[in-house]
Amino acid sequence: MPTATAQVPDQLGRFGPFGRRFVPETLMHALDQLTEEYERAKADPEFQEQLEGLLHTYVGRPSPLYFAERLTKEARGAQIYLKREDLNHTGAHKINNTVGQTLLTLRMGKQRVIAETGAGQHGVATATACARFGLDCVVYMGEEDIRRQQLNVFNMRTMGAEVRPVTSGSRTLRDAVNEAMRDWMASVENTHYILGSVVGPHPFPMIVRDFQAVIGREARQQCLDTVGRLPDEVIACVGGGSNSAGMFYPFIEDEGVALTGVEAGGRSDQPGDHASPLSYGQPGILHGSYSYVLQDDDGQTLDVHSISAGLDYPGVGPEHSYWKDTGRVCYTTCSDDDALATFQKMARLEGILPAIESSHAVSQALKAAANRSPDDVILVCLSGRGDKDVKEVARLTGQVL
Amino acid sequence: MAELTPISNTFATLRAENRLAFMPFVTAGDPDLAMTQDLIRGLSDAGVHLIEVGFPYSDPIADGPVIQASYTRALGGGVTVDGILKAVAEVNTDETPLLAMVSYAIVFRHGVEKFIADAKAAGFAGFIIPDLPGAEAAECFELVRSQGLDLVQLVAPTTPRERVQEILKSCSGFVYCVAVAGTTGERANVADALLDQLRWLREETDLPLAVGFGISKPEHVDPLRQVADGVIIGSGIVRQLEPTSDGQLDRNGAMQAIADLTTKMVNATSGS
Structure with a gap:
């Protein structure tokens, strides 16, 4: 392609x-x-x-681009910036x-x-x-x-x-x-x-995508304003793929910017244990669109699993399939356990409770940053806040609310 | 002129006799394929003119709650496409053309060409792919026609007249006229808007017009007599296979109820 x-x-x-x-x-x-x-x-x-x-007076845009200083120190590599969609009215993108x-x-x-x-x-x-x-x-x-x-x-x-x-x-x-x-x-x-x-x-x-592209447009300009250049990599989580599509789209033709989408890796790479159609599925039809999907050999949609209810979907937007097959975006996965650990890390290091969806993206950012030079810049879409997830996190970590 | 397909042939015969076609729908594999075979044989023997065989799909957005529940029961019983094709191949219905009602998700996954060839080998005469509308069906239509079979397209109450010719380009056998906006299910009356639509559709095409979605009883047939060529009943038949609250299905009772409805419908569609 x-x-x-x-x-x-x-x-x-x-x-x-x-x-x-x-x-x-x-x-x-x-x-x-x-x-x-x-x-x-x-x-x-x-x-x-x-x-x-x-968007300005009701949603609270533009959302800030925040330098996550302690997260960056923890990763010992590239500088990590967070696009704070969690600060929007209603707490997400x-x-x-x-x-x-x-x-x-x-x-x-x-x-x-x-x-x-x-x-x-x-x-x-x-x-x-x-x-x-x-x-x-x-x-x-x-x-x-x-x-x-x-x-x-x-x-x-x-x-x-x-x-x-x-x-x-x-x-x-x-x-x-x-x-x-x-x-x-x-x-x-x-x-x-x-x-x-x-x-x-x-x-x-x-x-x-167009309505969500405000995320990437702002982040791109904010990066130019604060860092003085475009980022080296942009990372976002992918369920159906709206925050990532909005974050990536304004960077699509910036060839020097690596784009990484993070799917819900769940418990394992076995069918039913994850929600990663781009990583483990194949092209097919679901909900009116041709895109990567998790299906059995008969075309029946497979059950999916993720710690995050927002990523728990067997299909994905068709533009992501296009970006995957053209090689423009690299897609990877993050496990339930890693997302949970990152949720806690974010809370302690940055004083931010991220949505468990967004924790998938931050987890990947920590890995990517560790393999990059301190001069490199990574933007992460922090798509939502984690208040909605505290009950589930408490249950999974054996705490009582 | 090309040889008539089995479906066109059936409609031509009925039209010459001034009768409407009655076309019941059954879900393959609900409650199991043996029962589906019995139903196809029984319906054919009872004199229905065509039979739609529904391929259960996990996410059927075109179908209403009764048929979706039936799909869920069939999939829960482990029915597969290969199983359906094998079961259908074992039922000899040369007299009664069978149509596969199947989601494009399933057709695509099997490979469009392969699915069409396999379905033909199993004895299907045509296809209704409800989520492959208008121009999206162009390629599939060519493949179906090259096998000497029919691809039936839907026209909905929301379809503007100016869109109809584009739909008809990829349609053969008959036009499936959706009686009500919304999904399949039973309704009280045949709406005037439907009759109007059938009248202008008749001006647009010579293809037979069959009405489905919301047709459930003999009383629905009479108003359609001058404006349509056939009627389809789906939910009205499928709901007879719903298990009772104790989870059991009275198979003989269900067969009897379906036979009774079928006899009434065959009489209604044949009556003058």
Whole structure:
């Protein structure tokens, strides 16, 4: 495959061969409408101004780029900088996308929003943006995830969202996506589906990437301003791949910048023990898109495991598959144990409780830094804060809350 | 003119007799493949005109809760694509063309060409791939046609008329007209919007029009008589295979209930 460019996807939603639209005909018209409306919004200075204003005064952007001095000392190598998405309103990068898509919903004149959520971060970010604009909001969430993430469920309901438990299949994120798509097929005339990651049929992978690219644009400029040059490496965790797509995209054509995505390595490299489709899967179809996926020989989606509910997904955004096959981004994994250890290290060395998702990226940054010179600079996307994970961390480390 | 495919032939015969086609749907492997074989034989003997065989898929976004639950039961029982093809090959239904209703995730994983060839060898006459819409199906359509089989496309209530010709480019056998926006399931009435859509679809194509998603009983047939060529029942049949609260399935009872519905539907679609 040729070199990766930022000029993707094409009209058909293709990132190289990946992406496209594998959905029932019922959704095709809505996807066409959404594509057109998004193109108009993108070219509309008023829309962009409104979005920037909200990102500034409501979300709290720009998020700082922070030099992690003690983490750097610990690694004994390259300098580690953290892009602090954990400091956003609602505590993660997810709000960048939901604010943008909520403005799109208003443009399309729709009054109702649906969303899927796994760990609950995207659900909370959607409920938040809907509350801000007075839109009806229904969040689909697997019964199993509802049990694990009671705090986020409470927050969503407090902001007026209806959380609908999903009891089909594995009762987790991928089933929540199925249910949200089903709802959308019956409600598409008055409802917008705010998909939370760079997955699904075109134009979602493009829209979510674009709304998240503010992370990489800011980080790139902040690095130029503080370090005086571009970083040597940029690292982010990859579940569906939204924070990493947003972080990497503005660097795609900066050839000297190495890009590393970190998947959930879970317990082992055996099927069912991890959530790493780019590392251990193969190209296939899931949730309306052609991308790397964890499937059995019959094309049935495999169950996945990760310590992090936010990375616990058997598929990945098609642009990541494109970046993998072009060699532009290197993908690796981080185990549950390493992520947990890094969570604790971050708390003690930097006074930051990172999301367990983001801990995967920091863990890899420590390894990468150790193999680099002290003159090198690594940027890590700290995609969210870890308050939501303390109960699980306490359980895993044998402590009582 | 090319030789008629088995599916086109069935519709041509019915059209000449001024009858509608009745096409039931069964999930392969629910509760097991032996029962699926019995059902295919039974439905064929009862005089249905075509049969859709659903390939269970783990993430079926195009299907409603009844069929998804049935897929989950079948996959829980360990059904595989090879198992389905073998079971279907053992059932002789020369009289009744079989269609594979299968997600593109499964077709792609097996290799599109190989899947089509294997399905043909097992006796399938055509394919419905609900997540391979419009132009996305162009390549697959060529491969299916080169095997002398049909690829049926869906037209939804949300499909704008200007999109229909693009869909028809990759469609043969018949057009699967989705009666309601949303996923498969049973509904109370046949909507006026559907009848309008069928009328303008008729102006766009000579292909037979079969209506599914939301069709569940003989009363649904009459309003469609002048505007459609066939009706499809999925959930209405599949729900007969739901186990009772004690987890058991009364196989004979289920077969009887399906036979009763089938007889009524065959009479309704054949009646004048």
